[in-house]
Amino acid sequence: MSLFKGNFDYIGKRKIFFAISIAIMVIGLLVNIILGVELDISFKGGTLIKYSFTGDLDREKVESFLEGKTGKTVSVQITESAADKSKVLNIYLAESISMNEQEEFLEALTSEYKDNKVQQINVNSLSPTMGKLFFLKCLVAIALSSIFLVIYVAFRFRRIGGWSAGVMALVALLHDILVAYFAFVIFRIPLNDNFVAVVLTILGFSLNDTIVIYDRIRENQRLLGKEKSIGEIVNISTNQSFTRSFNTSFCAFLSIGTVAVLALIYNLDSITSFALPMMVGIISGCYSSVFICGPLWVLWKEYKAKKDAAKDDKSKGSKKKAKA
């Protein structure tokens, strides 16, 4: 029995898969509680200025120098590109600052560290209120897409119990949103608009996967519905779709993985913070569609069947009583 041979028992082993997912959720949650999550400037407001420089600078000295000079609380970070060893000085402020103040920062740095060729390469400044509102907008966008997607699935698969299929797909989607979120937490990437792009793409991608499997279930139910149980049908369908799910995800993973590796080498954080969580999300999307969505749906169907049976028993029982 193996995944690629087409006779894997997804339903029988569902407890293992549920356990894996729950374990990932718990680990992610723990890391989240211990380390917390950071919001990027685009969500919380504030200022990030990047300067390129040569030679060596001491992080703490720059920090205390700038604080003394400008009277603002700043935090300083130094990053280095693995490819060409170019160094970048990152300066964070919790507030947005005016153009004049930005100029002051640059002047202070260039006059204090004359030998280091300090040059401003990037500024990003946003007022906190705007950041908060934009963050809300992004959350609304995620909720909105989820709703649209579930409605679409429910509509397309109304013949195999559309809403239950839609709701199970939603559970898988929540799974993927959480995993993508934990990827940001664990990689210590501040949440920014890339987060929304990643989450939404993963939603679309994962649902695409789920739909292909549902499509198979629908087809097989028509062909084998009378002779096989629902669990067997889901098993057969998932097996038939597995190679496809795996190969497509593998190709997507290859593509975005190439981007992530190159971005890491060349220290392009705006791309790394996009590609790295996307890689994780693609794996999660494939996993949730294959190992979570189908088995969960069977669990639900079995539960409903049992409930219906119990109801039947009850009504039969009461009829007997009436006869007696």
Place this chain on the structure above:
Amino acid sequence: MKRTRKSVFFIVALLILALGYTTIFGVYGYYGDRRDTYFKGASDIRLGIDIKGGVDVTFGPKGDVKNVTELQMNGVKDVIAQRLVGNNITDYEIYADMSNHQVIVRFPWKSGESNFDPNKAIEELGKTAQLEFRIGSETDENGKPKGELVLTGDEVDSATAQYQQDDNGNVEPVVVLKLKNEGKKAFDEATKKQYDAKGTISIWLDDKMISNPTVNAHITDGVATISGGFADYKEAASLANLINSGALPFAIEVKSNGVIDPVLGEKSLEVMVTAGIIAFCLVSIFMILYYRLPGFVAVIALVGQVAGSLAAVSGFFSFVPSFTLTLPGMAGIILSIGMGVDANVITSERIKEEIRVGRTIDSAIEKGSSNSFWAIFDGNITVMIVAIVLMGVFGPPSGLWATILKPILRWFPASTTGAIYSFGYTLFVGIIFNFLMGVTASRLMLKSIARFKFLRKPWLYGGERA
């Protein structure tokens, strides 16, 4: 069953390769020094400021200002646009977000200018506009207005563009100017003087003359009409906006700003192009090794899909306007290389299954194609829904998708960077071309190529080796 001709494969493949070649290299004609662009190539793609370097600013009313009108926001937008052009910056993007009272401006680093000071440029753009009404239109040797000052922006209430009938009964666009009480008296005197002298009262914004109408009447009530000389309504509206921008009851401040150095962006562009090429090769190798003949067809289709995405960005097709490509936008194209093979993967898997239960090659292709259609369709729709939401949330507030989603998203400010919008767009066009190439073109090619005798071996379609 109607059979697909053998030649179809070559026709489709050649068309795709031709599209690929022209979208990358473009088609240009040369007449001496003049270069005419017939089809835009990859070098014509408008790159976002995260690649080219540039400035990304959001302006809004300073402090907590209520009751900001659409007229006033348009004024802010137009004066900023005028200042950009005045600074020789023409390839800017500017949007006004009416519900959140913001104007978002994006412009690239001026090419060839190494000591361009972006901070100063932003400061200049956000300055309060200086509106002045002056007698006559004379200037001193520095080009500054010399005529006697009649009014400043503080005394102007509003300007609106309207249609009005002239003396001959023709309808023409005009600008109706309303003054505040403080300005009426000065205007009264000035129009009396200039009416008698058959002179003009000129209007200046930031020391640049925006209009110089002849005074045709003595105006006492502070309501004047500027007519004649407007080619169309748009021109009148533009003058009205500029006047309004000089009469704003609030100052403008920078709400957010981003400055990106061009050197950093250039490196990112190289990295992303390299990543794209490597990703394309890896996926192609995988497809050919795993799916053999259908995999080979898939690779040709993939060329078409990437070419289509590039074409949709560069403005290759005259009916699709060009689109700014950002780093996430490029990531979107690369991602759709990986996701795009899905249609071919689904079909190839189905064909393999049919071959393995003993069908002939023709009927396996036929059945595999028809069985997989709805799965591919549904799957593509989900990604499309997501791409639309992305464009609506991160796109300019006046964009198509943003307008559709407005009832839900109107309370939230527009995105201050255009990076993700571009990603949504490339994802979106990637899906459309995926459908065209991965489904229609692939099937035509596969059915046609399967007519060649030496290619009619089940092994080539995923069957066991005989």
